[in-house]
Amino acid sequence: MARASKPHSDADPRAIEITKGGKIIFYPRALTITWGNDNRYWRFLPSTNLKDPKSAVQLLQVSWLEVTCSTDKVEAGKTYKVGFNVSLQPDAFGWDDVEVFIMAKVGKKGNYFFKKTNLGKRSTTTKKFSVPDEGNLEIEIVAPQSSPGDCGLYFGLYEVWSGKWKGGLQIHDAFVEKV
Numbered sequence: 001m002a003r004a005s006k007p008h009s010d011a012d013p014r015a016i017e018i019t020k021g022g023k024i025i026f027y028p029r030a031l032t033i034t035w036g037n038d039n040r041y042w043r044f045l046p047s048t049n050l051k052d053p054k055s056a057v058q059l060l061q062v063s064w065l066e067v068t069c070s071t072d073k074v075e076a077g078k079t080y081k082v083g084f085n086v087s088l089q090p091d092a093f094g095w096d097d098v099e100v101f102i103m104a105k106v107g108k109k110g111n112y113f114f115k116k117t118n119l120g121k122r123s124t125t126t127k128k129f130s131v132p133d134e135g136n137l138e139i140e141i142v143a144p145q146s147s148p149g150d151c152g153l154y155f156g157l158y159e160v161w162s163g164k165w166k167g168g169l170q171i172h173d174a175f176v177e178k179v
Contacts, residue, residue, distance in 0.1 A: 009036030011069060015050035018073060026069045026174040028057035034066035045170075053173075058089070061167040065100070068156035069174050074141050079179040081136040082155045085172040087128050088119060092168025096120035102132050104155035107144040113137065119169070128172055131157070138179055 015030035029050050035041040041062045047055035059065070067084075074080055082104050088095070095118070103114040115132035122129065143151045153176060159166065 007035055007038050009033045009042070012050060016071070017051050022178055024071055024073055024176040025051075026176075027051050027053075028055050028171060028173070030069060031057065031171065031174060032068045033057065034064055035062055036067075056087075056170040056172045059167050059169040059171075061165055063163055063165050065159040065166065065169075066156060067158075067171060067174075068154065070152055070154040071176055072152045074151065074153045074176065075178075076141050076143060076151050079138050079140045080153060080176050081138045081179055082153070082174070082176050083130050083132060083137060084157050084174045085128050085130055086119075087170045087172065088122055089168040089170060092119075092166075094164050094166030095122075095169075098159055098162050098164055098166065100131065101158045102137050102155070103158055104137055104139045104153065106139065106141055106153060107147050107150035108152070108154065109147055109150070110144045110154070113139050136179075 011032045012029045015027040017025045028044055033042060041060055043058045043060060045056045045058060083102060099116040100119055101114050101116055103112045105112045115137040117131045117133050141151055
């Protein structure tokens with residue numbers, strides 16, 4: 001199997017959609033994925049275009065889960081919820097007793113807010129569900145004092161602490177939605 005010259009996949013801004021209601025959808029190619037260009041660890045499922053709602057990226061196996069995205073299409077003083085729409089394949093493994101974090105911050109140097117979820121409690125089904133699954137992760141857009149002009153929203157899905165190998169997760173999209 002051929003490997004890409006660069007191991008991490010970078011976000012393609014053409015794979016971001018802003019709906020008429022203002023929801024921002026990050027399809028799989030709009031995500032920055034650690035080890036995302038290495039086909040031993042991740043596989044982008046075939047799709048007809050960058051904004052295909054049926055597209056997904058499948059985690060084959062990693063011990064370091066880091067999937068991020070960002071947008072500057074948010075308004076200061078407003079609150080947004082962020083999350084990911086995912087599914088677990090029947091052969092999913094490594095999720096028991098592992099907490100997955102959904103983390104968000106305003107500005108590159110901002111402080112993170114987070115929610116934890118345990119995917120091991122989910123049945124392995126190909127049905128999509130949103131994470132965090134127990135309450136929304138909401139964040140108010142307030143420019144950080146350290147860089148007042150940086151009101152971008154940065155968020156991601158992380159599990160980098162356990163060192164456990166895990167696989168069988170499909171990420172369908174990430175989203176930002178005004179509350």
